[in-house]
Amino acid sequence: MGRGTTTTVRLRPPVLTLTGGLSFCLAALAFAAVMIGPYSLSPAQTLAALLGQGDRQAEIVIWNIRLPRVAAALLVGAALAAAGASYQALFRNPLVSPDILGVSAGAGLGAVAGIFLSLPVAAIQASAFVGGMVAVGFVTLVASMVQNTDRTLTLVLIGVVIGALAGAATSLLKVMADPYDQLPAITFWLLGSLAAITTEDILPALPIVLIGLVPLALLRWRINVLSLGDEEARALGVEVGRTRFLVIAAATLITTSVTALAGVVGWVGLVIPHIARMLVGPGFGRLLPVSALIGAGYLLIVDTLARTIAQVEVPLGILTAVIGAPFFVWLLARGRQGWS
């Protein structure tokens, strides 16, 4: 993008300024989110608790409940938006979301199986992670065995098939689950929630997300070239198969680890990359960080709503859809502006 061309003048804020501004907004949002919650604490009490000078109850609320939750919302939002941006570039399709290859369906099945077997929470999360990875691994494996010239289409179709299979298995487990203990837990998990999240839940997911982001950042130029189409990319000397595999592996790793943490949170990975693209254009080197920042902010706002608007928790999946769906329609109505 822009290599050697001097004619393209974009009236967009410089990327550094933009990411800096977004980061600042995000920090402010996070600070505000820590201040807000059903347990009434004045800003002074919150600050005191943050500094370890508050009363015991306030410190529990801030350190054990709100901070892990705010951190988890930032991590999950950033990860899903980054993965969504990667998949959209890879598949050259703005309607692609991170669960296109069956990640959510696989992770959902893994988690539901864990709940069904009454495993401890950490084992349920591990089971979800394994389920998501296995589903995508299976999709890529089957796709590589199918002889078809359109690799992308093959991948997507097999993703749909495997997703449907995993969904069927999930439904079977739901039918067999205990309606008082297990079924509500399963339903809640499949709708996504950050309720009752602890620091111990976040710590394993954080390094995995970072490990997944590194190859995406390093491969940004090749991903740009890939989005021109396989033929063109080959002509420009990019090893299409290997790059595609790396991007899928990295984006899947990111999506699965946060899905294991938060359950199935839809819409973030679909909608946020569009907003980012409107701001900075399709160049992946800029799209990735901006998507991640906006995604983190979006999910933070949504999760803050989820824990404050009602007496009881509202599942995240419901809110992201209720907010995301109309917004997406509005985006579509504006035409394809922003998509290269």
Next chain:
Amino acid sequence: MRLLLTFLALLALPILPAEARTIVDSAGRTVEVPKDVNTVFAAGPPASILVYIMKPEALTGWPRALRPEERDYIAEPFRDLPETGRITGRGGEANLERVLEIEPDLIIDFGSVRDTYVDLANRVQEQTGIPYILIDGRFENTPEALRILGEALGVPERGEALAVDVEATFARIEAILQDVPEEERNRVYLARGPEGLETGMKGSINTEIIERVGGRNVADDGGATRGLVQTSMEQVIVVNPDTIVTWDPNFYGMVFDDPLWQGIDAVQTGRVYLSPTAPFGWIDRPPSLNRMMGLIWMAGLLYPDKWQGDLREDTRAFYKLYYHVDLTDDELERLLEWAEGRPPL
């Protein structure tokens, strides 16, 4: 990060009030509880019933608000307790900050004590610093559950009295069953859902009452599946139960007219029974202490000659002892008519 972790670890150490007691719960967890327990958060519907029965003034809210037809059967101030959601399963509906705002002395869950719930209890206890007690919800464990809870809530006499009452009822039924060989017992089908085609397999928590009261659950595949299942009309015809129990008024209303059900023994002999559900279901829904009322009712249905009891007096006594309500004649009449198949809806 290390500093943060150390800090969190320090927070997780329970800072105990001057006087604390130790309770060993059904999962074998040793939990420190304050000397005086005045407020209790019930983690789910079964626990809320247990706490309400044991010490209603300690209950801080219902997992879901009571429905109009249920309100009459809950004592006056407690029927207006707020809705608090449930902490069942990872990511339950209850908001932990709201739980903390209620500042309960204790959180109680009554039901499964398998690994997921043990782990969940430990997490919530560490995260909030509120002691969390798990009590095994299987029917046979009821006396034990009452004793543990009575101990935990500082009302051991009430726990003991109720446990003795439950044991006496269990013993009366077992005495009857001694003379009834397995193959002579009624073949019972628990019909759930408006179509009546949902049932609980033998061994599931939803149908424990059938075996306990001396029936045979026709939904029995030798223990291969547990919990609720969807069945088909054809299977019901194959197992041909001689007794059907349901709480669904829609199913009850159609079963005697629907041609598909007419060939079933239970329908031909009129042995289809509708369970009242106020304030809680008599036979299930949720599986908690409310099932004791269903046990008394069903013992009379299955063994009318052997069971010594008067449903009118037994119901009045049960609602008084367990639910803290003196039923008016009108309220009692509504319940009995309901149990005879005329629900007040």
